[in-house]
Structure formats: C-alpha cells, structure tokens
Amino acid sequence: MKLLIALCLVSAAVAVPLYDDVKVLRYDNDNIGTGSYSYQFELSDGTKQEQVGELKNEGVVGQAEVVRGSYSWVAPDGYNYIVTYVADELGYRSTIEKGTKRF
Template sequence: MKLFLLAALSLVALAAARPDSVLNLDLDGIHHDQDLEDGEVVSGTYSWTSPEGEEFFVRYVADENGYRVLESNAVPASEGVAADGQQGSFVSFEEEDN
C-alpha cells in the first residue's frame, strides 16, 4: 500500500509541476502492477501517459535494502548513470522513528 501511495504521490507531483496539463491528465492511462514475494519483497511497475502522448514507466523493488528503481524512463540519470537498483535506496522514515 505504501508503494502505491508513493506512485500516486509521484503522479501528483508530476501533474503539479505542469499546472497547464492537470486538467488534461487521463487517469485511464495510469497502470500499476505489484507482486509480493515471500511476504517480504515487493516488486512491480507503474506507468502513465503524459498529455503529450509520451509513455513513462518505473520498474521497482522494495526489500530489506529499501525501495529501489530498477529501470525507468521517467527517473533522470544521475551523473550519466541510469537507475539500475544499485544506486541506493529510498529508506522509510518509519525506521528512523524507532
């Protein structure tokens, strides 16, 4: 559920960055697939189509190493290196609270 929320928030942030396109956002073009493996590893993809017709996607995994983007045409490359799951993770703030 947290990953779905993260995906939804990402889409909202994307729409907010382009206020002129918010009214043109086609929710039928948003897809999210998720698998739970061994009760601990979540993997999946989400994709959407921009108002200009460009399709974006993110393939991710969330496990003991955190949430990591494995492949994406929506996440910009950092220092010329595209996301491949080895670039580090997004760690939950819940862990810091404990």
C-alpha cells in the first residue's frame, strides 16, 4: 500500500508541467481607469493576449462598452490556437482558429 501511494505521488510530480522558464517578452498597458483602455502581452511559451475596450455612444441612451481582443496559446498537440472575440451590447461572440504547428 505504501509503495502504491509513493508511486502515485511520483507520477503526479512527474506529470506537472514545468513553467519556470516562461518569460514575459512584451507587456503594454494603457489604462487610466476611465474611458478606453488597451493591453497586450506575449510570453516565451507562445502565449499571447491583446484587448481593447471603449465606450460606445457615451453619455446617451444605448451606451455600451465594447471589448475586442484575441488570445493564443500552443496546445499540447503543438499547434497554435487563436481565439478572437467581441463583447458588446449584442453579447459575446468568438471564433477559434487552428494555426501553424510550433514544434
């Protein structure tokens, strides 16, 4: 029984992915807390994200916040996946695209 528990712990430790070497390659943030904003970042493991938000019809009936952006990552199958989205008064809409194989 002790051997089984020890083997389970060892296999769990080996299965945990190592992310210690992931570095931030780029980070930009333009947000003063009011009005429009934007941010983007890129990591050395291939993860990227960018987003822009703005107020539509500010100060009038029908005012809504509009957010546009995308994020991507390299999946375990080696392919880069990209999600592009818009969120506004019509709801959240997104598309996903399977990109090129990274490794």
